[in-house]
Amino acid sequence: MQKKRLVSGMRTTGSLHLGHYEGTLKNWVKLQNDYDCLFFCAVWHAFTDRLKIDRLPQIIEEMVIDWLSVGINPEKTIIFRQSALLQHAELSTILSMFTPLGWLERCPTFKDEVRDEETHERVSLGKLQYPVLMTADVAVYKAESVPVGRDQLPHLELSREILRRFNSNYGEIFPEPKEVLSDCPCLPGIDNRKMSKSYNNSIELRETEETLKSKIHLMITDPQRVRRNDPGNPDVCPVFAYHKIYSPLRLEEINSGCRTAGIGCRDCKNILFLAINEILEKFRQKRFEIEKKPGLIKDILMHGEKKANEIAESTMTQVRKVLGFIE
16 A cells, blocks of 8 residues: 655754654654655745854754664655755745735734734744745645644644645645644753753753763752752652653652652752663764765765655646646
8 A cells, every 4th residue: 555645844943952852753753664754854944033044054964864863764765955946935936826914924823923013023024934835845745644743733724725725726736734643742941941952951862971961960850849858749840751751660769759858859860861861872873873974964865855856846847737837
């Protein structure tokens, strides 16, 4: 039976962290076995909220290396740069003509960004049109499936509305992509805010043992637990939130030890360090092997972009014909 086609991308804004792994990459590794997958470096999307990205070629290469190090297999998936496939931009321009302004202004991410006149002046047209480009990214490959979290469902429904409007005028050119839901754990940063590079509170996939240990020992714990012999409350402790993911076999022990002051916060953090470092060490070893092969990432991208181009160009030839651009 032919596999369904699935498309997903990741913005090229900098180094990857555990939030990216738990929220996206771990799911990609599973999906590549069940779907015909295309995974892309979302270069254009990265510019919707910034005017410059330093070291962009290096960021792209490091991102792909990290993908491979966690288990993405270029023999099973097509890996490419969005910016190398101009069909994305062409289809985005065309689909923008089928997208009422009101649809975009009601998009949750845009409404969250634009709360007053001052922020309205700073938001780019690219940010407003983000959902259209996202729709083109999927539609240009006629993808049937898109991996999303529940909070992203409104964006996918908007994509379906755009494609529905196009299809109602020109025939069933595009399938309406269905969601592949993933219940991704939401990892807080080491300061208990959202994990983000801009907050400088993330645990990177490229942490060394030393930097990982340092960051974990900086993590905020139960603020009411001041002294070692004070009982704690794991339910309000960010470290315990990590243990739910990385120390499942010791969860009951850690929970009880915290509540009875049987273990201290430093002990708790040391257990977490060992658990996360074991995972990151596997990634380090794989990354070391990949980096010993100069030119490998360039070859993977070149091969992926050739295959992606064949699919995208076939779609755009059909679109150009139905629109009357070519005979």
